[in-house]
Amino acid sequence: MAGSTFGKLFKITTWGESHGPALGVVIDGCPAGFSIDMTAFDAYMKRRQPGLMSHTTSRKESDKVQILSGVFEGKTLGTPISIIVFNEDAHSSDYEDLKHLYRPGHGDATYDFKYGIRDYRGGGRSSGRETLGRVAAGALATQLLGTLGITFSTSTRLLEEEALATIAQSEDSIGGGVTVEINGVPAGLGEPVFDKLDARLGAALLSIGGVKAVEIGSGKACESMKGSTHNDVILEKSAHGIHTATNYAGGILAGISNGEPIIVSASIKPTPSIGLPQQTITDAGQPTEVTIRGRHDTTIVKRAAVVVESMCAITLVDCLLEQQTARFSFFTKTTP
Numbered sequence: 001m002a003g004s005t006f007g008k009l010f011k012i013t014t015w016g017e018s019h020g021p022a023l024g025v026v027i028d029g030c031p032a033g034f035s036i037d038m039t040a041f042d043a044y045m046k047r048r049q050p051g052l053m054s055h056t057t058s059r060k061e062s063d064k065v066q067i068l069s070g071v072f073e074g075k076t077l078g079t080p081i082s083i084i085v086f087n088e089d090a091h092s093s094d095y096e097d098l099k100h101l102y103r104p105g106h107g108d109a110t111y112d113f114k115y116g117i118r119d120y121r122g123g124g125r126s127s128g129r130e131t132l133g134r135v136a137a138g139a140l141a142t143q144l145l146g147t148l149g150i151t152f153s154t155s156t157r158l159l160e161e162e163a164l165a166t167i168a169q170s171e172d173s174i175g176g177g178v179t180v181e182i183n184g185v186p187a188g189l190g191e192p193v194f195d196k197l198d199a200r201l202g203a204a205l206l207s208i209g210g211v212k213a214v215e216i217g218s219g220k221a222c223e224s225m226k227g228s229t230h231n232d233v234i235l236e237k238s239a240h241g242i243h244t245a246t247n248y249a250g251g252i253l254a255g256i257s258n259g260e261p262i263i264v265s266a267s268i269k270p271t272p273s274i275g276l277p278q279q280t281i282t283d284a285g286q287p288t289e290v291t292i293r294g295r296h297d298t299t300i301v302k303r304a305a306v307v308v309e310s311m312c313a314i315t316l317v318d319c320l321l322e323q324q325t326a327r328f329s330f331f332t333k334t335t336p
């Protein structure tokens with residue numbers, strides 16, 4: 001399956017299916033000599049772990065991470081970091097009835113058209129479980145960025161718990177949103193023209209299952225704004241970047257970070273797998289009805305928040321490494 005690799009210099013490749021023996025990620029291009037805080041790493045992984053949050057799947061997975069390579073005595077070696085997590089609680093029999101059905105809103109039909117074969121158990125590679133590898137890479141990326149003073153503040157837009165409980169009881173699901181504010185990003189990250197920072201973040205976030213829209217700064221609201229308002233007044237300059245009175249740009253101008261906080265928002269659709277009867281067809285094209293019995297999130301938003309944050313962090317590490325090649329003076333200054 002092509003398309004499982006993301007990034008140019010800080011490269012992640014995720015692998016594995018929802019009901020296979022294991023899933024994981026290979027992170028290539030992580031600079032050597034970085035001490036990983038494994039306690040913080042495990043705590044980060046818990047933010048997407050199934051079975052821990054209300055209105056999320058009841059699948060019980062410990063998601064215990066094993067680092068197979070690239071780390072020696074707690075420090076990165078500069079070689080590929082391979083991370084594996086074993087699946088422990090896959091109930092594949094829940095999916096037996098779906099073997100020849102196309103679930104509305106899911107990837108069954110499109111995978112069939114593309115490959116002519118699919119692992120129907122839990123959605124295989126189109127499952128939210130694929131994001132485990134992204135979050136493992138995100139755990140590392142946020143630590144790397146943390147040493148440079150770059151911090152993340154991630155929030156969700158979601159119905160409150162009572163309304164969520166009503167949706168869950170009615171066997172339905174609901175969408176929502178995730179906003180990531182990234183502070184401390186220096187000016188200069190992102191490459192004109194096709195690799196603009198906003199384009200890179202957009203691609204990163206739209207690669208997450210269920211994400212239907214990405215906004216930077218003012219986002220869609222810019223459609224009804226005037227230039228005199230939308231132009232962020234520039235107040236001052238420092239080695240870090242510019243400081244503006246407002247931040248409708250979301251910290252990015254001409255595809256390059258300007259030193260202000262980066263504001264990215266993702267809209268997430270309602271979980272496609274719902275327990276209500278839905279009209280669909282079989283893979284032979286016969287009309288039928290499907291009622292999905294597997295364990296699913298009432299909303300994807302809660303567990304996706306850390307996935308969105310991770311993809312932002314992975315993108316920023318990649319752009320930071322790339323920035324080291326932008327100026328000739330960098331090489332002349334750093335001669336050992």
Ligand SMILES: Cc1cc2nc3c(=O)[nH]c(=O)nc-3n(C[C@H](O)[C@H](O)[C@H](O)COP(=O)(O)O)c2cc1C
Pocket residue numbers: 048057105106107126127128129131208209210211269271272273295296297300303304307
């Ligand atoms: C963290 C996470 C958890 C998810 N959990 C579920 C789930 O329990 N059931 C489901 O049907 N889809 C779930 N999804 C969404 C599907 O993966 C996604 O809708 C599917 O791959 C189709 O892709 P698309 O929505 O981008 O078109 C989850 C996604 C993420 C990121």
